[in-house]
Amino acid sequence: MLDLLVTHANLPDGRSDVDIAIRDGRIVEVAPHIAGPAHSTIDAADQLVIPPFVDAHFHMDATLSYGLPRVNQSGTLLEGIALWGELKPQLTADALVQRALTYCDWAVAKGLLAIRTHVDICDPRLLAVAALLDVKRRVAGYLDLQLVAFPQDGVLRSPGAMDNLRRALDLGVDVVGGIPHFERTMADGALSVQLLCELAAERGLRVDMHCDETDDPLSRHIETLAFHTQRLGLQGRVTGSHLTSMHSMDNYYVSKLIPLIAEAGVSAVANPLINITIQGRHDTYPKRRGMTRVPELLAAGVPVAFGHDCVMDPWYSLGSGDMLEVAHMGLHVAQMTSQAGMRACFDAVTTIPAAILGLEGYGIAAGCNADLVLLQARDPVEAIRLRATRLAVIRRGKVIARTPAATAALDLPGRPGETSFRKG
Ligand code: FE2
Numbered sequence: 001m002l003d004l005l006v007t008h009a010n011l012p013d014g015r016s017d018v019d020i021a022i023r024d025g026r027i028v029e030v031a032p033h034i035a036g037p038a039h040s041t042i043d044a045a046d047q048l049v050i051p052p053f054v055d056a057h058f059h060m061d062a063t064l065s066y067g068l069p070r071v072n073q074s075g076t077l078l079e080g081i082a083l084w085g086e087l088k089p090q091l092t093a094d095a096l097v098q099r100a101l102t103y104c105d106w107a108v109a110k111g112l113l114a115i116r117t118h119v120d121i122c123d124p125r126l127l128a129v130a131a132l133l134d135v136k137r138r139v140a141g142y143l144d145l146q147l148v149a150f151p152q153d154g155v156l157r158s159p160g161a162m163d164n165l166r167r168a169l170d171l172g173v174d175v176v177g178g179i180p181h182f183e184r185t186m187a188d189g190a191l192s193v194q195l196l197c198e199l200a201a202e203r204g205l206r207v208d209m210h211c212d213e214t215d216d217p218l219s220r221h222i223e224t225l226a227f228h229t230q231r232l233g234l235q236g237r238v239t240g241s242h243l244t245s246m247h248s249m250d251n252y253y254v255s256k257l258i259p260l261i262a263e264a265g266v267s268a269v270a271n272p273l274i275n276i277t278i279q280g281r282h283d284t285y286p287k288r289r290g291m292t293r294v295p296e297l298l299a300a301g302v303p304v305a306f307g308h309d310c311v312m313d314p315w316y317s318l319g320s321g322d323m324l325e326v327a328h329m330g331l332h333v334a335q336m337t338s339q340a341g342m343r344a345c346f347d348a349v350t351t352i353p354a355a356i357l358g359l360e361g362y363g364i365a366a367g368c369n370a371d372l373v374l375l376q377a378r379d380p381v382e383a384i385r386l387r388a389t390r391l392a393v394i395r396r397g398k399v400i401a402r403t404p405a406a407t408a409a410l411d412l413p414g415r416p417g418e419t420s421f422r423k424g
Contacts, residue, residue, distance in 0.1 A: 002038035003397045009049035012380050022370040025396035029366055048375045051363050052113035053323035056353035057241050057269045057307025060117035061128040064099040066312035077278045080315035096131040104139045106321040109401045111373035111390040113143050116357050118150035118177055121164045129168045142395050146357050148208050150177035156188050176200040178209035180221035190224045197228040207238040212245035215279055219245040226264035235265030243292035244279050262300040267356050270294055271309035272330035294334040305353035306330040323349040324387040346380035370397035376405050
């Protein structure tokens with residue numbers, strides 16, 4: 001007896017009309033016309049069933065703090081940083097936990113079931129670390145939360161930050177973070193990369209650094225990150241987040257840099273919603289886009305994910321945990337309008353970040369976790385176009401969120417009575 005049978009599903013790899021059989025929280029078979037019986041059945045009706053969305057880059061300690069203690073009037077990075085500085089002393093663990101739990105509710109409703117979040121460790125009380133470790137435990141039944149020890153003010157620049165970072169790892173934070181471009185000098189930035197990579201190697205941890213989130217073409221800390229990744233044998237465990245300076249770099253230099261990143265097995269995370277709004281602010285016209293070179297990195301074999309980065313916080317007033325909105329923006333900013341490019345944008349919010357986080361049992365195949373999202377779309381491109389409704393979100397074989405189909409009722413002479421924005 002199966003626990004759940006999902007029938008007539010389209011899959012992201014192009015297979016159509018397949019059934020997915022689930023028992024004891026795992027997928028046991030994926031094939032056409034699986035005979036039951038099953039305790040319950042969901043007819044996907046030729047719509048897309050995918051593994052859950054994954055966000056490889058987020059800041060859950062700041063999320064939903066929009067308006068606290070005041071709104072970012074200019075909408076700029078600098079006012080955002082100032083605002084975060086004003087907010088930090090006022091943070092309480094309970095309020096932080098409640099905001100994070102609310103965001104996790106939104107995430108689940110949007111089929112986003114795994115998030116890597118950075119947590120600022122520059123506060124010696126480690127208040128946000130304790131709060132997010134609590135949230136991680138509380139949501140573990142329905143959402144995988146991975147924490148990165150993030151020295152927002154610079155691990156060398158901020159007094160005591162290295163010690164705080166070690167203590168955060170001791171408490172159970174999963175990943176070593178960094179922000180080399182925010183250190184006082186290029187040399188300090190490079191030194192921070194070296195020290196943090198050595199710390200990760202020593203402890204057997206992954207690395208995810210905010211790296212070169214600037215329009216300065218000479219901000220080249222990604223080169224140092226790739227170098228130390230190779231030197232320390234950390235291939236496959238290191239991520240460079242943002243990498244926006246690559247947008248402004250000289251092409252000749254990039255022709256040497258990208259093969260180094262690929263060789264080092266370093267993955268990249270672009271944050272299109274944030275990079276397109278925060279970067280290029282010192283430009284008049286033409287204004288740079290400020291997103292890293294996504295198609296070029298992909299062409300070299302570098303895994304590239306798209307992250308949400310921010311939702312309703314000092315830096316970004318918008319967002320709802322919808323990774324299809326992130327993919328939609330990434331597709332436009334990187335001009336990834338080819339068929340393969342649009343598919344890569346879908347992978348950038350599903351399979352690629354799942355690999356970056358090192359999620360086990362991710363995917364739609366026998367033996368994988370029974371974590372699935374039924375979308376009101378026929379294929380990944382339509383899903384991005386419509387930011388498709390998540391009709392059902394399934395975790396370990398159990399439906400944990402449902403949203404009614406998006407259909408507009410019409411009252412027009414000689415026309416159908418409704419539309420759901422799909423052709424034919
Ligand atoms: Fe970030």
